[in-house]
Amino acid sequence: MKELLKRILGLRFSIGLKFVAIIAVILSITMGSAAIVNYRSHNQLFLQHLEHKGEMLGQFIASISPKAILSNNILALIEYVRQVSHQQDIVYAMILAKQGHPLTGYLNNDNPYIKSAIKKVNNRRLIPIIDEINKNRDILPMRFPIRFNDRRYGTVLIGLSRARIEELSRQELIKQLLGSLFIIVFLCASIFIAFRYSALRSILRLYKGYQRVAEGHLDHRIKTRNNDELGDLAHAFNDMVGKLKVSTQEKDIALNELQELNKHLESRVEVRTHALEHLNKELEQLALHDSLTGLPNRSLIQDRMKQAISNAHRAGHTLAIIMMDLDRFKEINDTLGHNVGDHLLQDVGSRLRATLRNVDTVGRLGGDEFAILVPDTDSAASVTIAKKLIQALEPPFLLEGLNFSIGASFGIALYPEHGFDASMLLKRADVAMYIAKQSKSGYFIYDADKDTHSTSRLALMGDLRSALDEDALTLNFQPIVSVQDGTVIGIEALCRWPHPEKGLIPPDEFIPMMEQTALVRPFAEWVLKSALKQWKIWHRNGTDVLLFVNLSMRNLHDSEFPEQISRVFDSVGLDKANLILEITESVIMADPQQVLRVLPDLQKFGIDFAIDDFGTGYSSLSQLKHLPVQAVKIDRSFVINMDSNKDDATIVRSTIDLAHNLGLKVIAEGVESQATIDMLHDLNCDMIQGNFICQPVEANEISVFLQQRHTSADINTA
Ligand code: C2E
Ligand code: CA
Ligand code: CA
DSSP states (O other), rough: HHHHHHHHOOOOOOOHHHHHHHHHHHHHHHHHHHHHHHHHHHHHHHHHHHHHHHHHHHHHHHHHHHHHHHTTHHHHHHHHHHHTTTTEEEEEEEEEEEEEEEEEEETTTTTTHHHHHHHHHOOHHHHHHHHHHHTTTTEEEEEEEEEEEEEEEEEEEEEEOOHHHHHHHHHHHHHHHHHHHHHHHHHHHHHHHIIIIIIIIIHHHHHHHHHHHHHTTOOOOOOOOOSSSHHHHHHHHHHHHHHHHHHHHHHHHHHHHHHHHHHHHHHHHHHHHHHHHHHHHHHHHHHBBOOOOSBOOOHHHHHHHHHHHHHHHHHOOOOOEEEEEEEEEHHHHHHHHHHHHHHHHHHHHHHHHHSSTTSSSSEEETTEEEEEEEESOHHHHHHHHHHHHHHHOOOOOOEETTTOOOOEEEEEEEEEETOOOHHHHHHHHHHHHHHHHTTTTTTOOOOOGGGGHHHHHHHHHHHHHHHHHHHHHHHEEEEEETTTTTEEHHHHEEEEEEETEEEOHHHHHHHHTTTTTTTTTHHHHHHHHHHHHHHHHHHHTTTOOOOEEEOOOHTTTTTTHHHHHHHHHHHHHHHHHOOOEEEEEEHHHHOHHHHHHHHHHTTTTEEEEEEEEETSSSSOGGGGSSEEEEEEEEEHHTTTTTTTHHHHHHHHHHHHHHHHHHEEEEEEEESSSSHHHHHHHTOOOOEETTTOOOOOOOHHHHHHHHHHHOOSSSSGOO
């Protein structure tokens, strides 16, 4: 009940109230209108009564007055008038003579109309006072002629006041309105209460039902006997709850399945995450460590250096960077092969690591270069460390059952004495190492005074990198012709470097240096690409020649070399070319198996091989037997002086004989005279190359040369 009351009070703008308000308005309009109509008709009736009363009194006086007028009995007239004037609602009564002047009149001084009229007129003459009174809207003036025997004797004037009947009508109206108000209030209250008890109970039941459902009791149903819209609503509600229950059950099932799936997924994600973490660690290890030795690589070393430098800076300490490379590594690698070289590097790495403290970092920069970071150390201590490391490398290394002694050179740079950042310190340690190697002193602490050579070496390599990037290198070409008839069999591409400051740098000066660096690969690619482009032009113009291109030692040992060649052929737009790669003896002898391995991949492009600088190496020709080599080139140092130097001539002759025995063609380079040509002709040499025939020149000059000669891309025509 309390709840209900609360609701009733609370429902200020509830449907009930709205409904009742509408009823109240309608009732008010209806009953108010009725009251007003009633009031009007009452007023009308009263007025008629008043007029009737005035008429009766006026007629009456008019009928009794002639006698008194004729007898001039003014007293009687006064009495008539006075009698009439005392009647209810009569304000004044007056009798006028035939001529119009008043015979008698009665003015009740207590009457408020008369009082105010007298005050206004300001004298006691009757006619003006009556005129003044008649101006009042409440006053109803009436005139009655006094006749007797068809003769007129005067007039009766009567003034009636409507004030009382207006008042009466008003009171009647108020009574009616109050009555109506009472009825409206009563009706509205009754309707409201009835509404609350009939409709609201059902609505409340609906509301409670909704609450139960909202609390999750989906089995709850609203009981209703209503056969009306609310009943329909309750049924619809029950229906909806039924459907809700079904869909909730379905949702719960789906949710359970989803949770199951989620759990499954989470566990899979967890497994994957573990795997990824593991992989990440491996990747990190791979990215930051050298795969061969497992030591930190260049980027990790640089990172550690940066850290160590900032620590040293904060603590005011010094630190040392020691760079090391092996003295005869290239020889071992070239002669004994990669595997042996790799083993050696691993062993060196382990010995360095074992000699150093845990706080020191030892890493491999690439090739046979190692770097050692020693925090909190001065120059004397770093020399001690370098000596310890030299000692550690002294015992011979056991490789493939053989003992090898190998020396190393150490370059030391100190922070902050020799540089403030990692790259400067590394550069300086490199310079120091270079000097150590030159002077065979084992170790060297960086000294700015001795830096000139090394920095220029580094600068030169930097310049070469830019020259490659900017396509600033050029190629010259030198024909290789048949000794027999001068037919052009081939053309050798020879690189030229026009340096912007140093002028033309000969290949002998920069190529050996470059071969120690990673530039080997892009350089070979550039040479091959440029040479093949030129060959393609000649070939299109109908010139058939072999293209001879020099390879660096390291190219053939590079496992990515065939891929690189394929890339070059693609970019030039060729799938085959009459290409002969010139490799020096020592390269082939260092790892003949490797040469045999890459060969099939290269033969696809029509590539053959020639052995360059033959005679300078120490291999025996018979070792070349199994290699698919087309020709040998006798080194120019033997050819140049063969016409005057007997030893040279002997070497040339025996080389030609040996090569022919192996079924190889022979090219003599460095031909500087007709006498040499004649000798070579007699010695049965196949092809010649040299300044006497044509110096290395630019491509367009070669084109002119080619126009004057026969050409053949068949080495057997020589
Ligand atoms: P090389 O392969 O033995 O090349 C022959 C060298 O002999 C060339 O020197 C050539 O100019 C020179 N020459 C030719 N005819 C005569 C002559 O009649 N008398 C004399 N005195 N010399 C003659 P260049 O061009 O200075 O090349 C020197 C070396 O540089 C080459 O020796 C080769 O080993 C290397 N080289 C040149 N270009 C390349 C290249 O593109 N790649 C590689 N890897 N090495 C190259
Ligand atoms: Ca050559
Ligand atoms: Ca040569």
